[in-house]
Every structure is written in C-alpha cells, then in structure tokens.
Amino acid sequence: MKAKPSLRPEDAGDRPPFGRSWGVLYVGVLLNLALLVVLFSLFSKAFR
Amino acid sequence: MKTADWLILAATLTFIVVYGTWRTRRQRDMNSFVLAGRSLPWWMVALSVMATQASAITFLSVPGQAFADGLRFVQFYFGLPLAMVVLCITVVPIYHRLKVLTAYEYLERRFDAKTRALAAGLFLVQRGLATGLTIYAPAVVLSVLLDWPVSVTTAGVGLLVVVYTATGGSKAVSVTQLQQMLVILAGMGLALVAILRLLPAGVSFSEAVAVAGVSGKLNAVDFSFDLSNRYNFWSGLIGGFFLALSYFGTDQSQVGRHLSGRSVTESRLGLLFNGLAKVPMQFLILFVGVMVFVVFLFVAPPVHFNPVETRRLASGPLSAEYARGEADHRAAVDERREAVGRFLAARRSNEPSAVQVAREEIRAAGGRYDAVRERVAALVRKSNPLSDGRDTNYVFLRFVLEHLPTGLVGLILAAVFSAAMSSASAELTALASTTVVDGYKRFVCPDGSDAHYVAMSRWATVLWGLVAVAFAQFASRLGTLVEAVNVLGSLFYGTILGIFLVAFYAKRVAGTAVFAAAVASEAAVLLLFAFTRISFLWFNVVGCLLVVALSMALQAWKGEAAGRSVEPAA
Structure with a gap:
C-alpha cells in the first residue's frame, strides 16, 4: 500500500486560522472585488 | 537631486542589500535557493507575491499611464481576485502535495519531458525578455539623474541585480520584502500627500477631483464590450482573470x-x-x-517629459520646429489653465450652465494641448528613430525630481529601486531555477550534488541577467513599460495556462496531443497579435481555450486514453 504524503498540522483540518471556512474567505475576497467595482463605478459617474 | 536625497537613497538600498545578504549567508541547497526552504508565514508570502509583481515599472510607468489615460487601467486587475480564489482551490494544494521545485516539473509527471520542456521554454523566453523591461525602468531613473546614456545605466542596474540575486537567491528576496514594501508604500503615500499640497491655494481636494473628472481622467469602469478596447470591465475581468491565473499559477517567478x-x-x-x-x-x-495631471493643469509641465530627447531636439537640426512646438505648448497650457479657472469659478458660484460651458472649454483646450504634445512626440521620433516618441515612463520621475521636497525625492527613488530589486531578483531566480531544474538537471546532468546545482543556478542567473540587459536596450521603442510587459506576457501566458488546465482537468489527454495543441495555439496567438487589433488581454483567453480544445480534439482523433494521473493521495 502506498504511504500517503504527510500533511502539516496547519493543513490537517483544512481550516483557515480565521474565518469559519475557506469558502467564507473566498466569498469575502469576491465580495470585496464586487464592492470595489461598484465604488469605482459610482466614483467615475459622480465626476464625469 | 540634493545631497540629502542621495544619502537617503544610498542608505535605504545599502540596508536592503546588506540585510538580505547577511540573513541568507548560509544558504546551500536548491530548496532554500529556489523556494526559501518552504518556511514563510502567510504575510511574508503575501508581501513576496505583491512585491514581485510591483516592479519599478509599477511606480514609474503606472502614474504616467494614468496621467495620459486616466484610471481605466485599474480594470486590468479585476480578474486577479477571482484568479487568486481559483488558484487557492486548485493549484496550490496540488503543488504542495507534489513537493515540486518548479511548476514545470509537474508537467513531466503528468505528460512527458517534451511538454515540460515546451512550457519551461515558453516561460523562459517570455520572462527573460520581461526581465529586461524590469531592469530598464530603474535604468531610466539613473539615466536622468546622472545624465548618462540609458544603455550604460541599464548595464549597471543589471549588474547590481545579478550580484544581489546570485549571492542571496530567493530567500534574500523574501527576507527584505517587508522592508521593501514598507519603503514602497510609504513613498507612494507621502508622494500623494505632497502632490495634494502642490495644488494652488484655494483649490480643494474635491475641486481637484472634479477637474480630473471633467478632463476624462476618472474613467475607472467602462462596461461597454469592445474587443479592440484595451481596458474595459469585460477585458479586465475575463482576460485579466486568465492572465492572472497563468501569471500566478504557472509563471515560476x-x-x-x-x-x-x-x-x-x-x-x-x-x-x-x-x-x-x-x-x-x-x-x-x-x-x-x-493628481500629477491635475497639478500640471496649474503648474506648467514640460512639452516632453524625457529630458534627454528634448536636449537632443533643442540642439539638433529640428530645433526651429521644436521651438515652435514649445511656444504652441505654452499657449495651450495657458488656455487650459484659464478654462480650468472658469470651470472652478462657475462651480463655486453654482451656475450649472456656466459649469457646462467651462466643461466643454476644458475638453477643447485639452484636445489642443494633446495635439501639440503629439506633434513634439513626432519630432522626437524623427530626431531619434530608436525612440517611439512617447514619454509616459518619464512623467512621474520628472515630477518627483522637479516638484517634490528634499528627502521625499530620495525616499521615492528608493521605493523605485527597491521595487526593481525585488521583482528583478525574483524573476532572475525563477529563470535560473527553471533553467537548472527543468533543463540542466533534467536533460544534461541528472546526478549532480545539490551544491553543484546551486552553483549552476548562480551561473544561470548571470546568463539571464545578460539576456535581460541585452533586451532592455530595445525597451525605449516599446512605449509604456507597464503595457509592454503585459502585452509580452499575454503572448505566452494563454498557451502555458492551457497546458496546465489540460494537465489538471483533462485526464484522458496525453503528452503528444497537448504538445501539438500548444505549438499550434502559440502560433495562432502570435498571428492574431501581428495581424489583428484585438486587445492583448484576450490573447490569454484565446491561447488557453485553443490549447484545451485542440488537445482534446487531437486526443479524441487519436483514440487513445493515455493521460498519466499524478494526483497524490491526500
């Protein structure tokens, strides 16, 4: 039987050190992008 | 530049070089030379990734890009956060589990040696040339400061970066990136404050922003879809996504x-x-x-920001035409300043019709100002056929040197040079490690000691430094550096990304099919670049999708189910 590569303790639970899960952090990054696009868009329109 | 600025510049750079070299003096094996011993915490990884991308080009060329073209270049980065998420889900765990030194090692395990060699070769060509542009940016600064030919300063900067990288390797890059990013962020933040203080008395920040908006410089988001438009929301989100996916997921740097x-x-x-x-x-x-653009609405800017070219024009056979250009430029600057004054007066007195009239006057005066500058750029091209006449790479540098206070000039130039050192040394490390791991060790000397490969990596660093310096001699013909470096990357990134996507997700496709598909796709991208007006960001999409589609079609035509699986047990 092939030995599995050992994982470091940080990876074992596949949980980030903050935020409930990686999915939450990913959604946070994407929401941040969406917010920036909206803000930039409003900024452009306000000073056109 | 004043003595205090020289002292700040020299002290900052000396500290970074000495500290980086001292911290990494015991580096002996390939893992630590290439991957800093896989030992960095997340915040150092983040700084390292950001500092590698934020080269001197970012700090010299991006403000110049905004001066000429407004904020719309920011859309180029819209695909990046999306790419970061996709990479975290897919590529990062795979690379860590396989414990590869370079991304291309994975391709041989998955496909074969020729596919690994092709991807590594495409990377080496692209990154070797791009490093030339990275080295050229600080050389421009030195050329202006010392009044030396840019070819000489390019060689000098190249030598400095090669010595720094070859003696310290990747870890030297990483351990100083905190200091480098601090210098960079402090320099840009203080520059913005100093720029706002240069606005004439009575002109507020919101008025400065309003003037920038009327002049068409706050065009941050454009939702229209146009393949020939370089920067809009769609090209940034989709093309930028593919570019970032390839840059962060497959580019060894x-x-x-x-x-x-x-x-x-x-x-x-x-x-x-x-x-x-x-x-x-x-x-x-x-x-x-x-904001530099706005300051130059009130303070007369030079007609052309490259002082070497204007000196050549003023003392050459085109001096009479240049003098006429300068006179017309002065008139255009005065006309534009008066229009801005009327706009601000109308805005303060809250007269919408007068605001509208002044708005049109600013746009008309801006058009005439741009026409005069274009005429002078044509004179520059005529007097120096090696130049493309554009001066965007010199705008911010000239502004810093002539308008910012003593001390801040030294700090900002230190930011430019530290950005150059971090990105150029990371790029050279990546070029050297790919050359040794994917070329020398794989095909020439598979049984050498680790010390031997580290020594060869240092020699490869020197070799790629020479290639980069040679290519940098042509950089003055390539226009805005930040665009040139991304156009260059986009010619290759799509194909490389396509190879990796097939490796990860098309398990039935084998090496020969993906190799042939990649060669055909790269040829197609180069043809599109040469013969169409499609914006460069879309080349990343086209190259990638072509590799995926062609390789799957070829594999289906061959009728073999042959892909090797290398996904380790998790």
Whole structure:
C-alpha cells in the first residue's frame, strides 16, 4: 500500500486560522472585488 | 537631486542589500535557493507575491499611464481576485502535495519531458525578455539623474541585480520584502500627500477631483464590450482573470513565491491577501498619476517629459520646429489653465450652465494641448528613430525630481529601486531555477550534488541577467513599460495556462496531443497579435481555450486514453 504524503498540522483540518471556512474567505475576497467595482463605478459617474 | 536625497537613497538600498545578504549567508541547497526552504508565514508570502509583481515599472510607468489615460487601467486587475480564489482551490494544494521545485516539473509527471520542456521554454523566453523591461525602468531613473546614456545605466542596474540575486537567491528576496514594501508604500503615500499640497491655494481636494473628472481622467469602469478596447470591465475581468491565473499559477517567478509558504494554509492566505489588496493598491498608484495631471493643469509641465530627447531636439537640426512646438505648448497650457479657472469659478458660484460651458472649454483646450504634445512626440521620433516618441515612463520621475521636497525625492527613488530589486531578483531566480531544474538537471546532468546545482543556478542567473540587459536596450521603442510587459506576457501566458488546465482537468489527454495543441495555439496567438487589433488581454483567453480544445480534439482523433494521473493521495 502506498504511504500517503504527510500533511502539516496547519493543513490537517483544512481550516483557515480565521474565518469559519475557506469558502467564507473566498466569498469575502469576491465580495470585496464586487464592492470595489461598484465604488469605482459610482466614483467615475459622480465626476464625469 | 540634493545631497540629502542621495544619502537617503544610498542608505535605504545599502540596508536592503546588506540585510538580505547577511540573513541568507548560509544558504546551500536548491530548496532554500529556489523556494526559501518552504518556511514563510502567510504575510511574508503575501508581501513576496505583491512585491514581485510591483516592479519599478509599477511606480514609474503606472502614474504616467494614468496621467495620459486616466484610471481605466485599474480594470486590468479585476480578474486577479477571482484568479487568486481559483488558484487557492486548485493549484496550490496540488503543488504542495507534489513537493515540486518548479511548476514545470509537474508537467513531466503528468505528460512527458517534451511538454515540460515546451512550457519551461515558453516561460523562459517570455520572462527573460520581461526581465529586461524590469531592469530598464530603474535604468531610466539613473539615466536622468546622472545624465548618462540609458544603455550604460541599464548595464549597471543589471549588474547590481545579478550580484544581489546570485549571492542571496530567493530567500534574500523574501527576507527584505517587508522592508521593501514598507519603503514602497510609504513613498507612494507621502508622494500623494505632497502632490495634494502642490495644488494652488484655494483649490480643494474635491475641486481637484472634479477637474480630473471633467478632463476624462476618472474613467475607472467602462462596461461597454469592445474587443479592440484595451481596458474595459469585460477585458479586465475575463482576460485579466486568465492572465492572472497563468501569471500566478504557472509563471515560476510567482509560483516560487507562493510555494515558499510553509504550508498550504500559508500559501493560500498569502494569495488571498493579494486578492484583497491588489486592486485598491493599483487604484491608489493610478490616482497619484491623475493628481500629477491635475497639478500640471496649474503648474506648467514640460512639452516632453524625457529630458534627454528634448536636449537632443533643442540642439539638433529640428530645433526651429521644436521651438515652435514649445511656444504652441505654452499657449495651450495657458488656455487650459484659464478654462480650468472658469470651470472652478462657475462651480463655486453654482451656475450649472456656466459649469457646462467651462466643461466643454476644458475638453477643447485639452484636445489642443494633446495635439501639440503629439506633434513634439513626432519630432522626437524623427530626431531619434530608436525612440517611439512617447514619454509616459518619464512623467512621474520628472515630477518627483522637479516638484517634490528634499528627502521625499530620495525616499521615492528608493521605493523605485527597491521595487526593481525585488521583482528583478525574483524573476532572475525563477529563470535560473527553471533553467537548472527543468533543463540542466533534467536533460544534461541528472546526478549532480545539490551544491553543484546551486552553483549552476548562480551561473544561470548571470546568463539571464545578460539576456535581460541585452533586451532592455530595445525597451525605449516599446512605449509604456507597464503595457509592454503585459502585452509580452499575454503572448505566452494563454498557451502555458492551457497546458496546465489540460494537465489538471483533462485526464484522458496525453503528452503528444497537448504538445501539438500548444505549438499550434502559440502560433495562432502570435498571428492574431501581428495581424489583428484585438486587445492583448484576450490573447490569454484565446491561447488557453485553443490549447484545451485542440488537445482534446487531437486526443479524441487519436483514440487513445493515455493521460498519466499524478494526483497524490491526500
């Protein structure tokens, strides 16, 4: 039987050190992008 | 430049070089040379990734880009956060589990040696040339400061970066990136404050922003879809996504950075932080360029920002035409300043019709000002056929040297040079490690000692430094550096990304099919670049999709189910 590569303790639970899960952090990054696009868009329109 | 600025510049750079070299003096094996011993915490991975991408080009060329073209370049980065998320889910765990030194090692395990060699070769060509542009940017600064030919300063900067990289390797890059990013962020933040203080008395920040908006410089988001428009929301989100996916997922200069994280978690967090911070950071740098534009509405700018070219024009056979250009430029600057004054007066007295009239006057005066500058650019091209006549790379530098206070000039130039050192040394490390791991060790000397490969990596660093310096001699013909470096990358990134996507997700496709598809796709991208007006960001999409589609079609035609699986047990 092939030995599995050992994982470091940080990876074992596949949980980030903050935020409930990686999915939450990913959604946070994407929401941040969406917010920036909206803000930039409003900024452009306000000073056109 | 004053003595105090020289002292600040020299002290900052000396500290970074000495500290980096001292901290890494015991580096002996390939893992530590290439991947910093896979020991970095997430915040150092993040700094490392950001500092590698933020080259001197970012700090010289991006404000100049905004000066000429407004904020719209920020859309180029819209695909980056999305790419960071996708990479965290897919590529990062795979690379960590396989414990590869370079991204291309994975391709041989999955396909075959020729596919690994092709991807590594495409990377080496692209990154070797791009490093030339990275080295050229600080050389421009030195050329202006010392009044030396840019060819000489390019060689000098190249030598400095090669020595720094060859003696310290990747870890020297990483351990000083905190200091480098601090210098960079402090320099840009203080520059913005100093620029706002240069606005005439009575002109507020909101008025400065309003003038920038009327002049068409606050065009941050454009939702129209146009393949020939370089920067709009769609090209940035889709093309930028493919470009960022390829740059951060397959370009060894970045893969080496995030693989230096001590675990999957640290690498992921580093990339996610980049996804959060990159867009606002670029917006800030572009905004600095827009504010420089506004200051030059009130303070007369030079007719052309490259002093070497204007001196050549003033003393050459085209001096009479140049003098006429300068006179017309003075008139255009005065006309534009008066229009801005009327706009601000109308705005303060809250007269909408007068505001509208003044708005049109500013646009008309701006058009005449641009026409005069274009005429002078044509004279520059005529007097120096090696130049493309554009001066965007010189705008911010000239502004810093002539308008910012003593001390801040030294700090900003230190930011430019430290950015150049971090990105150029990371790029040279990546070129050297790919040359040795994917070329020398794989095909020439598979049984050498680790010490031997580290020594060969140092020689490869010197070799690629020479290639970069040679290509940098042509950089003055390539226009805005930040665009040139991304156009160059986009010619190759799509194909490389396509190879990796097939490797990850098309398990039935084997090496020969993907190799043939990649060669055909690269040829197609180069033909599109040469013969169409499609914006360069779309080449990343086209190249990638062509590799995926062609390789699957070829494999289906061959009728063999042959892909090798290398996904380790998790």
